[in-house]
Amino acid sequence: MTDTTQTFFEHLAQRGYEPLLHSISGTVRWDIVDEGSWFVVVKNGSLSVDRDMAGADCMFVCSREDFDRMVVGKQNPITLYMQGKMKITGDARLAQMFQRLFPDESLSGGEQARKRGNEHE
Amino acid sequence: MSDKTISVLEGNNFVVSDLRGDIDASPTETQGLFAWDTRFLSRWLLTVDGQRPNVLSTDDLDYFYVQFFLVPGTGTIYVDADLSIMRKRAVGDGFHEDLTILNHKDKPVDLKVRMEAGADFADLFEVKDALKKKGEFYHRIERDRLVLGYRRDNFTRETVIAPSAKADIDEHGLSFAVHIEPHGEWTTCLNVVTGSIGFGEYREETTYGHGDQRARSNVKMSLKKAGEAIPRLSSDWPFLQVTYNRSIIDMAALRFYPMMLPGQALPAAGLPWFMTLFGRDSMIASYQALPFGSNLAVATLRALALRQGTRIDDFRDEEPGKIIHEVRFGEMTAFEERPHSPYYGAADVTPFFLILLDEVERWTGNAELVRQLEMEARAALRWIDEYGDRNGDGYVEYARRNQQTGLENQCWKDSWNSILFADGTLSRLPRATCEIQGYVYDAKMRSARLAREFWNDPALAERLESQAAELKRRFNQDFWLADRQFFALAIDGDGRKVDSLTSNIGHLLWSGIVDQDKADAIVGHLMGPRLYSGWGVRTMAEGEGGYNPIGYHVGTVWPHDNSFIAIGLRRYGYREEAARVAMNMLEAATYFKGRLPEAFAGYARELTEFPVEYPTACSPQAWASGAPLLLLRAILGLEPIGDHLIVDPAIPSMLGQIELLDIPGRWGRIDAFGRGRVDISAVEARLQPVTAKVVAQ
Numbered sequence: 001m002t003d004t005t006q007t008f009f010e011h012l013a014q015r016g017y018e019p020l021l022h023s024i025s026g027t028v029r030w031d032i033v034d035e036g037s038w039f040v041v042v043k044n045g046s047l048s049v050d051r052d053m054a055g056a057d058c059m060f061v062c063s064r065e066d067f068d069r070m071v072v073g074k075q076n077p078i079t080l081y082m083q084g085k086m087k088i089t090g091d092a093r094l095a096q097m098f099q100r101l102f103p104d105e106s107l108s109g110g111e112q113a114r115k116r117g118n119e120h121e
Numbered sequence: 122m123s124d125k126t127i128s129v130l131e132g133n134n135f136v137v138s139d140l141r142g143d144i145d146a147s148p149t150e151t152q153g154l155f156a157w158d159t160r161f162l163s164r165w166l167l168t169v170d171g172q173r174p175n176v177l178s179t180d181d182l183d184y185f186y187v188q189f190f191l192v193p194g195t196g197t198i199y200v201d202a203d204l205s206i207m208r209k210r211a212v213g214d215g216f217h218e219d220l221t222i223l224n225h226k227d228k229p230v231d232l233k234v235r236m237e238a239g240a241d242f243a244d245l246f247e248v249k250d251a252l253k254k255k256g257e258f259y260h261r262i263e264r265d266r267l268v269l270g271y272r273r274d275n276f277t278r279e280t281v282i283a284p285s286a287k288a289d290i291d292e293h294g295l296s297f298a299v300h301i302e303p304h305g306e307w308t309t310c311l312n313v314v315t316g317s318i319g320f321g322e323y324r325e326e327t328t329y330g331h332g333d334q335r336a337r338s339n340v341k342m343s344l345k346k347a348g349e350a351i352p353r354l355s356s357d358w359p360f361l362q363v364t365y366n367r368s369i370i371d372m373a374a375l376r377f378y379p380m381m382l383p384g385q386a387l388p389a390a391g392l393p394w395f396m397t398l399f400g401r402d403s404m405i406a407s408y409q410a411l412p413f414g415s416n417l418a419v420a421t422l423r424a425l426a427l428r429q430g431t432r433i434d435d436f437r438d439e440e441p442g443k444i445i446h447e448v449r450f451g452e453m454t455a456f457e458e459r460p461h462s463p464y465y466g467a468a469d470v471t472p473f474f475l476i477l478l479d480e481v482e483r484w485t486g487n488a489e490l491v492r493q494l495e496m497e498a499r500a501a502l503r504w505i506d507e508y509g510d511r512n513g514d515g516y517v518e519y520a521r522r523n524q525q526t527g528l529e530n531q532c533w534k535d536s537w538n539s540i541l542f543a544d545g546t547l548s549r550l551p552r553a554t555c556e557i558q559g560y561v562y563d564a565k566m567r568s569a570r571l572a573r574e575f576w577n578d579p580a581l582a583e584r585l586e587s588q589a590a591e592l593k594r595r596f597n598q599d600f601w602l603a604d605r606q607f608f609a610l611a612i613d614g615d616g617r618k619v620d621s622l623t624s625n626i627g628h629l630l631w632s633g634i635v636d637q638d639k640a641d642a643i644v645g646h647l648m649g650p651r652l653y654s655g656w657g658v659r660t661m662a663e664g665e666g667g668y669n670p671i672g673y674h675v676g677t678v679w680p681h682d683n684s685f686i687a688i689g690l691r692r693y694g695y696r697e698e699a700a701r702v703a704m705n706m707l708e709a710a711t712y713f714k715g716r717l718p719e720a721f722a723g724y725a726r727e728l729t730e731f732p733v734e735y736p737t738a739c740s741p742q743a744w745a746s747g748a749p750l751l752l753l754r755a756i757l758g759l760e761p762i763g764d765h766l767i768v769d770p771a772i773p774s775m776l777g778q779i780e781l782l783d784i785p786g787r788w789g790r791i792d793a794f795g796r797g798r799v800d801i802s803a804v805e806a807r808l809q810p811v812t813a814k815v816v817a818q
Contacts, residue, residue, distance in 0.1 A: 019496060020431055022496050023426075023493060023496070076434075076437075076457070076462065078462045078463075079454070079455055079456070079457055079462050082276075082450065082454065082455035082462065083274060083275055083276050083455045083456065084274070084275035084276045084277060084455075085274070085275045092380045092381045093381045093382070093427060096381050096427050096428070097427070100431045100432075103432075
């Protein structure tokens with residue numbers, strides 16, 4: 001079984017640059033319950049990933065199950081937050097931009113699966 | 122007893138109560154304390170010795186502050202009261218209420234004072250549609266406060282009610298055993314805090330405390346600041362001043378501060394139900410306000426850029442590069458029973474984003490903003506061609522992806538039955554409405570300038586200009602109804618021209634997509650008796666099958682619509698006609714104490730003699746408040762050219778002399794003067810009823 005969580009961050013590190021985040025810089029910390037922490041450093045769209053860093057500008061906390069659902073395009077990050085299942089603290093603008101990285105296209109099975117509306121039909 | 126309500130608010134936090142200050146929500150009474158699109162109090166009833174008080178007077182001194190002066194209920198008001206009851210309420214993160222009772226007798230009194238409290242935690246959408254809750258309610262009585270709560274999975278909302286005086290607290294409210302000496306008084310604070318768990322900060326305190334001398338709200342601050350910074354207007358016609366002041370104050374009150382842009386305000390769509398970011402309303406209002414200040418427009422562009430679509434999402438009607446329609450924060454949005462997280466169901470707002478970006482630069486010279494938003498602007502341009510034009514015919518058409526809860530009409534006339542044929546039948550989706558093609562033309566022309574001057578991309582500029590020219594050429598053929606001499610409202614899913622005569626043709630003048638040789642005919646229709654009510658241009662012409670003078674988008678007159686028509690008339694050189702539209706709309710405003718409603722009935726002016734307000738839930742509405750501002754621009758002929766502001770007045774004679782001092786922009790500050798020389802009655806006399814010319818094919 002592929003580790004979806006791990007793969008998501010590996011793909012971010014491989015991607016190196018994401019134009020959708022071109023206007024933002026800062027460190028994002030993800031605390032995934034029972035999985036541990038990941039740090040993503042964003043510098044005007046360039047991305048690097050670390051497992052261990054001192055501080056962060058913005059922190060997300062959620063369960064692994066919910067995280068993986070976001071990665072594969074089955075859960076919208078904004079409504080997960082609104083439902084109270086994901087905590088976000090710190091820089092709201094950075095958080096808003098970071099959610100653009102979901103889903104991971106290679107894990108979500110192409111464009112059809114990315115259409116979130118499928119769950120509502 | 123009272124059928125009137127009073128609203129006070131700060132940001133998206135508002136209280137709708139009756140004139141006593143009581144909240145008693147029912148399916149027909151949409152009262153309550155609301156925050157983040159949730160009702161945190163649906164019941165807040167004061168009784169003294171079991172009786173509800175009577176109202177002496179109510180003063181809403183400020184947008185966020187209200188006082189209620191009451192006397193005990195006696196069954197009749199013709200009895201001299203020997204007690205006075207005062208409630209002072211300040212809204213902000215809930216509200217703080219000071220309840221004071223004065224004893225005017227020379228004997229002590231003992232009273233049972235009771236405040237009933239209840240919270241249904243209804244989502245705004247549930248309030249409108251009277252839906253049932255899916256989660257569970259709970260309450261806690263803590264030592265000195267009552268906590269009312271609602272839980273659905275991890276979604277939790279709590280209302281914390283804390284009195285300062287000693288109270289017996291039960292799950293339905295607070296009881297006070299009050300003893301007041303002769304000529305004495307008793308008082309308690311009531312703090313009602315809207316706490317949310319798992320969303321935003323959990324607040325422990327209201328913004329304002331008892332007798333808070335620091336009492337300052339975002340609204341109040343910005344009102345004061347707005348008064349200092351905006352241009353000063355004077356006119357020989359005093360009502361113009363009244364309307365101008367009303368617009369400026371209302372625009373300030375409509376400001377809200379999005380979480381993601383600390384300290385930056387942008388206009389919400391309307392008070393109180395639409396205190397949220399709307400792509401269309403927020404951009405239109407900030408466009409209208411540009412000659413008077415650019416901060417709203419800059420903040421709106423930034424907020425919309427942050428929310429720009431990045432993926433395909435049927436439920437939200439989201440597509441890469443698309444600008445949002447509306448954001449909401451309530452339970453139904455959280456659980457995806459409504460798509461507003463955010464919702465992208467609007468086809469006109471993405472080109473409008475480009476138009477506003479260019480217009481801001483023209484006024485302010487803010488090149489940095491244009492460079493910062495280059496990626497977003499390019500994404501918006503790609504959206505127009507790749508997603509907006511769904512079938513590759515060169516026009517932007519819309520059809521909702523979300524078949525259950527999406528909007529059927531994704532243009533400004535967004536009621537489901539707005540796009541009708543002349544025989545009154547409904548057109549089919551997808552629909553390419555004419556004004557959206559105008560916006561696209563304008564957006565591409567303006568983006569070409571930005572590409573050339575700021576993005577160092579002359580190839581893109583050329584490509585956009587040639588696309589725009591081709592669009593204009595084809596549009597003037599494909600949308601033109603030669604037999605009726607105007608542009609079709611839309612081309613529908615069957616490729617048919619939707620042939621109703623509507624106000625949309627006025628927007629085409631604003632965009633510049635109309636061939637010069639067709640302008641006379643368009644203006645003739647706009648000024649003619651079928652479209653022109655005497656107060657303004659109707660959304661749909663009298664005589665069309667779907668026309669209804671009190672139909673939301675099919676016959677009413679909308680001030681914002683008319684303000685864009687007036688600017689369009691100026692663009693094509695119809696100075697006197699623009700002055701007429703402005704004058705009649707400003708006259709209409711006098712019937713509303715300077716506050717134009719969102720819409721009024723399309724009845725002919727001779728018939729009713731005064732404009733009949735269309736009953737809408739919100740007042741003020743941002744784009745209606747912005748309409749007089751854009752009309753002022755139209756009659757003063759304000760146009761930024763390079764580093765200069767051109768002033769070319771065409772002012773109705775009734776307005777006399779107008780001075781607008783300290784107009785801000787890239788030139789610093791400039792004054793504009795003009796004397797009323799346009800005789801409106803001469804324009805009216807010259808008008809002949811428009812008869813259809815038959816043009817040989």
